[in-house]
Amino acid sequence: MTKLFPNYSRRAVEFVAGEQNYLIDSDGKKYLDFTSGIGVMNLGYNHPQLNQVLEEQASKIWHTPNLYENSLQETLAKQLAGDQDYLAYFCNSGAEANEAAIKLARKTTGKSKIITFEQSFHGRTFGAMSATGQASIHEGFYPLLPEFVYVPYNSLDELKRELDGNTAAVMLELVQGEGGVIPADKDWIQELVALCESNGTLVIVDEVQTGIGRTGTFYASEAYGIEPDIITLAKGLGNGFPVGAMLGKSKYAGAFQPGSHGSTFGGNKLGMAVAGKVTELIRQRDFLNETAKKGAAALSQLKDNLSELPIVVDIRGTGLMIGIELSESQLVGAAIDKLEENGVIVLKAGSSVLRLLPPLTMNETELSEGIEKICQVLEELADV
Ligand SMILES: Cc1ncc(COP(=O)(O)O)c(C=O)c1O
Incomplete structure (x- = not known):
């Protein structure tokens, strides 16, 4: 039993x-x-270099609180940003990365509405679940967070109708994973980004499933020719070690001051050491x-x-x-x-x-x- x-x-x-x-x-x-632990084990199982980096870090120190410097976080943040102007916040899962993204978007814009898409999936915590455009996932948990609206994917009409002066962010997957492997049209994405830019609305791209090389570029957004305001990551980032990340443009740094957001385990040394090696091996x-x-x-x-x-x-x-x-x-x-x-x-x-x-x-x-x-x-x- x-x-x-x-x-x-x-x-x-x-x-x-x-x-x-x-x-x-x-x-x-x-x-x-053909599952990779649902898009996690991008470098396969029992990878000798990942085992080595985890064992080496385990024999030094596992965890220090975010009250102290963490050079492994700094290194990974640089690796993930590449030549783009992103700052990183580290957490432990995809849902947590999306929670951070929602909070950053609301705080930095001072607006509250978040537009997401039908059959999207962003996680199971309250913010991430409220962002998820699937009624079956909401059932039994009402009320959800206010000011989340869902519009049809790969279509502009309703998106244009909903995008208003109170819209903090549009949040989307570039290939809807859980929803049925549905890729976004490139023209649609380009128009969506332009609309958001002219409306003062942030674009959050949830790359929890599409990121870390899964779609043939390190981030799926590279193939779409866009630089989202915020990118969220998890799954493949730790190749099975629980790590999540939110990357946001450095101009939004002011919204996350000490006390705004945090996580005890986020950015812990074991996860950072593994994710650093994963990123080094895949981002080639x-x-x-x-x-x-x-x-x-x-x-x-x-x-x-x-x-x-x-x-x-x-x-x-x-x-x-x-x-x-x-x-x-x-x-x-x-x-x-x-x-x-x-x-x-x-x-x-x-x-x-x-x-x-x-x-x-x-x-x-x-x-x-x-x-x-x-x-x-x-x-x-x-x-x-
Ligand atoms: C696109 C996307 N976002 C978020 C999540 C949630 O990630 P986690 O299960 O690590 O919270 C998932 C998980 O399947 C996902 O596919």
Whole structure:
């Protein structure tokens, strides 16, 4: 009898070890991983350099409070900003990064309304949940925070109607992840940014899932040619060590004075040491180009094999963030079950999308083998 709250629907498998792009369960069965722990393990499992940096830091010091200097935070903040003018605030999760973003936007603009998008996902804490545009996630938790409104994604009409003198921020994912792997149109994003700029409204890009190389650039916003006012990060940043970050343009520094915001564990030394190494390894042109190339090859292999299948509605994605939309929700569950039996694990997104988020370290042969199995299973399901 479990002593855990039943707030997760858990599969009857426990992974007890991981090796590069594979997971091993308690019976010794090996699985090729197309989940990355939901977009977390971008550098795969048991990475020797990450193990080394964690062990070295663990033998020095784990934690010091944010009452003292922290050179590891300074180093990571510089790495994440690159040549852009961002300051960093560190926390422990995606929801916390989004809470910080909402607070910074409200405080710095003195306005309260936050516009987000239908089927978006920003986390489960009250601010992040209020920003999430999915009624099923709000159910039972009303009242939400006031002044959050949801408008259709990839569309301007309602956005223009809602953008007013009290709008602090527009907050969005550039590829909606949990909502069903839905990429934003580039023209729409450019127009949205221009509208916000002329309205004195901040643009918050939630890169919790799309960031840290997932879509083939370090930040998805690079490929859209935009520099958001605020970027939020978590998931892949610590490759399994819990770390989140909010990056904001330095001109907003005045809004976060001592006492405005904080976290006991945020920016702790273990997380900073690991995230620094993760960022160093991923933020390299060759690694990112390779990710984009592998993603394009995976997408075309899927399209070549599945486009004609009657149960496949759409195949889309950027980099190694790929969605296969199926005609019925139950088909996704059936595909996940069959693939797990065959030693490949995949994810669901939205109501009927099979989501693939392999580690960025997965090589072309492994990707191709996994995709072959995915195609086989979907062909079998189409025949039933
Ligand atoms: C885009 C996005 N934002 C925020 C979150 C919440 O992150 P966390 O679960 O670390 O709080 C997620 C998690 O799936 C996400 O995909």
